[in-house]
Structure formats: C-alpha cells, structure tokens
Amino acid sequence: MPTLHTMGQQQDRRSWAEPYKIKVVEPLRTTTRAERERAIVAAGYNTFLLRSADVYIDLLTDSGTSAMSDRQWAGMMVGDEAYAGSANYYRLEAAIQKYYGYQYIVPTHQGRGAENLLSQCAIKPGDHVPGNMYFTTTRYHQEHAGATFHDVIIDAAHDTSSLHPFKGDIDLDKLQALIDEVGADKIPYVCMAATVNMAGGQPISMGNARAVRALCDKYGIKIYLDATRAVENALFIQEREDGYADRTLAEILREFCGYSDGATMSGKKDHLVNIGGWLATNDPELFEEARNLVVVYEGLHTYGGMAGRDMEAMAIGIEESIEVDYMKSRVGQIRYLGELLDQWQIPFVKPVGGHAIFLDARAFYPHLQQDHFPAQTLAAELYLDSGIRSMERGIVSAGRNQLTGDHHRPKLELTRLTIPRRVYTQAHMDVVAESVKACYDHREAVTGLNMVYEPKYLRFFQARFERR
Numbered sequence: 001m002p003t004l005h006t007m008g009q010q011q012d013r014r015s016w017a018e019p020y021k022i023k024v025v026e027p028l029r030t031t032t033r034a035e036r037e038r039a040i041v042a043a044g045y046n047t048f049l050l051r052s053a054d055v056y057i058d059l060l061t062d063s064g065t066s067a068m069s070d071r072q073w074a075g076m077m078v079g080d081e082a083y084a085g086s087a088n089y090y091r092l093e094a095a096i097q098k099y100y101g102y103q104y105i106v107p108t109h110q111g112r113g114a115e116n117l118l119s120q121c122a123i124k125p126g127d128h129v130p131g132n133m134y135f136t137t138t139r140y141h142q143e144h145a146g147a148t149f150h151d152v153i154i155d156a157a158h159d160t161s162s163l164h165p166f167k168g169d170i171d172l173d174k175l176q177a178l179i180d181e182v183g184a185d186k187i188p189y190v191c192m193a194a195t196v197n198m199a200g201g202q203p204i205s206m207g208n209a210r211a212v213r214a215l216c217d218k219y220g221i222k223i224y225l226d227a228t229r230a231v232e233n234a235l236f237i238q239e240r241e242d243g244y245a246d247r248t249l250a251e252i253l254r255e256f257c258g259y260s261d262g263a264t265m266s267g268k269k270d271h272l273v274n275i276g277g278w279l280a281t282n283d284p285e286l287f288e289e290a291r292n293l294v295v296v297y298e299g300l301h302t303y304g305g306m307a308g309r310d311m312e313a314m315a316i317g318i319e320e321s322i323e324v325d326y327m328k329s330r331v332g333q334i335r336y337l338g339e340l341l342d343q344w345q346i347p348f349v350k351p352v353g354g355h356a357i358f359l360d361a362r363a364f365y366p367h368l369q370q371d372h373f374p375a376q377t378l379a380a381e382l383y384l385d386s387g388i389r390s391m392e393r394g395i396v397s398a399g400r401n402q403l404t405g406d407h408h409r410p411k412l413e414l415t416r417l418t419i420p421r422r423v424y425t426q427a428h429m430d431v432v433a434e435s436v437k438a439c440y441d442h443r444e445a446v447t448g449l450n451m452v453y454e455p456k457y458l459r460f461f462q463a464r465f466e467r468r
C-alpha cells in the first residue's frame, strides 16, 4: 500500500493548475458582521435556510454548483425539446454506455429520483440493504420501500485520524455476518458507494469492489453502485492502488463499474452539470419495471425530468469529467485547502477526500455535547465570521432511529466545506482557510445550539436552531 507521502500530495503541488481559463465571471457580494448576524438568526442557524445573496463563498455543496464549459453551453443550444425520443437522450445514453458500461439507462431529474426507482423496483418490505456508510436520500428511499439499512464500511472510516488510503472499503466480515444473520434472500442488493460522501469523500479500492463482487456472487446478491463521484474515485485508485498508475481514468471507471449490476447517479456532481441523474442496470427485468415507473414520478423514459439541453450538457460533461488533468486539479484544490488547515493543526478528516474538507467538529469543540450540535454550530460560526457557507454532516443529518425515536448518534460529527467544480480559485481557498482558523482561535467561547423546529423527513434541510 502506498503511504500518504507517495499519494501525490507533495509531488503534484506544482502541476495541478486548472486546465482551463475563465471566460465569464459572476460578482461576489460581501456582507458586514451585523448583516450576517441578522441573516443567520433569520435562517434558524441552518445554513440551508440562508439566502445565497447573503453568502460570500458558497461551500454548501458540490451538487449542481459546477461551472459548465463553453462546449457544454454550446451544447445547450442544440437541445432537442421533443417530448419523446429527443436526440440528446440518445447522446446521453451512448455516453453512459461507453464510459460506465451499463446496458440500460433510465434518466431521472436527479440522483434521488433514481434511488426512488431502484428502491421501489428492487426492495420488498422486511428486506435488508447493506452499504458502505449511509447517504441521506439513499437510505431514506431504502427505508421508505421497507428495508433496514446496515452500515458495513470498515471501522477506519469512522476514525477521523486513520490514514487508511481506502476508507470507503466494505468490511467483508461485516457483510458476511449480515448474510449469515438475515439470509441472502432478504438482501436484494448491496449498495456500494464510490468516494463515500459521509465518510469524508473517501475512496473504495478496486480490490475491495472485486472482493465484494466475489462474495455476492456466492449468494446471488446484486450490487448497485452509487456512481455519483465514481470518476473522483477512479483518480484515487490510479494514485494509490498497485497496478493502476498507468491505466486511464476511463479504463479504471469501466473496470470498477463492471463489478456492479447497475448504478444510481446524481449528475449534479461528477457530470459537471446543474441538474439531472440516471438509473442504469444490466438487468432487463428491473429495467422494464423502472422504465414503467419513471413515467409516474419523473417523466417519459427519454427525458425523465430533464430538458433536452440538460441531457446534452450532461453527455458533454461526462467526457470532460474523465480527463485526468481536470480531475487532478479538482482534487488538488481540495488538497491545497487541507495543507493550509494542517499548518494550523486544525482537526479535519484525513486523508483529504475527493470533494470536500470535513472539519472534525468534535475535536474543534471538545467542550460541546453531541446533543448541542457541534457541527451545526461550527457551520453557523464560519458564516458569522466571513460569510462562507458550509454544512452539517453529523447528528442532525443522521436523523432519528425509526423504532426508538431517539437521535441516531454518528461517530462522525463533521462540518463540510464542499468545493464546487471549476468555480473558485486558490485565493478563495486561502480566504476559507483563514476564516476556519479565526473560528478555531475563538472556539472556547462557543456554547452550541438547541433545535427548536424539527421536520419529519431529512431534517437537516429545514431544521431550525437557537443559541444556547
């Protein structure tokens, strides 16, 4: 296994300048501390409820926030807005088949549309779905369809200081134990995520994907990939896994996807577009059912909630995302931010992942109990300091246990600084690092939050808080 020093962090410092230049700019607005005080109180201390006009550098999410290329914008002009059989759909289908290798494609309005279709088609009440850590919308749809989710990620994923190069790996013993406990016939599929978002954007190795396939084959269990950031994952495999240094990202992606039976995709991430998603499968029966269901929830099976022009931009974005210079600059920008924070010994999840820096809010505020929402608090403090918007990935995002009604209490209590693709510069990263440091310097004065409004579903989006 390569160590952190051989993982391209130092050597690549001089070579990852962005492989593009800026053609159109959007002015940023700065605010005063008094304006930010008013805004965060009005938003109930929830960064999801801020107006973007009140935000300076927006690191809420990398979802749908990418800057499109001139080629993609040109593609928007050749949108074929026919209700049925749009030419752009066939371009998109061909791009997915070529780069991801799946046979059948069902377009959806975004990733959760695909998750809904897959869950409804594949899950029966009483089923069990194992996965390498949960994702919010993914688990919601699995549970809504009647399944129980089981986290089978390796223990290192829950340890913010572990330097394991593939913290997204599935623990085969945990998976085997679940199969033994509930029986293979109660497991419709393993939900395997590439660069596990909730673990800090941590990759899964090719070797692990291959081993999970072998185990599942023994029991006839399918594997569905959450392919949302699978190209980012391919870069980590190229950098860190023996035997892949000379393989292209496209080759790595094809092999990786080849260990699964299908995938759900949020095009708003890797595909460099602002909206869209898809479900893919090699199973003709599941395809039949999903293609039937898509007309109920999304739209006809040749647009699934996307405009023709959006499908064209997505097809072009797929090709651009697979270029190694682009991907190196994408991940390199996040590593740069990590190196700045490291200089000041600010606690965050290591190794640096593919799409974000995840600040360790437990270590940031050791004096706060988890029930006083340290990660939510840190997101609010960062906004107050500089107008930078981040988001909570901790106890609020984890929601409640459906049986006991108590909070899920995840080990990871993180505040995510998510970097949009091709949007911000290195100077913006400097400003972000300085603001995190300012919050770190006055961390002891911080007292946490109380939740005063809690929505029933995916509460982190709309929950409201007050200062303690």
Ligand SMILES: *Cc1c(COP(=O)(O)O)cnc(C)c1O
Pocket: 063, 110, 111, 112, 113, 135, 137, 138, 193, 197, 226, 228, 265, 266, 267, 268, 269, 276, 277
């Ligand atoms: C964003 C995301 C989803 C859901 O996709 P949407 O397009 O937001 O509906 C699913 N899985 C992962 C890992 C994601 O990051």
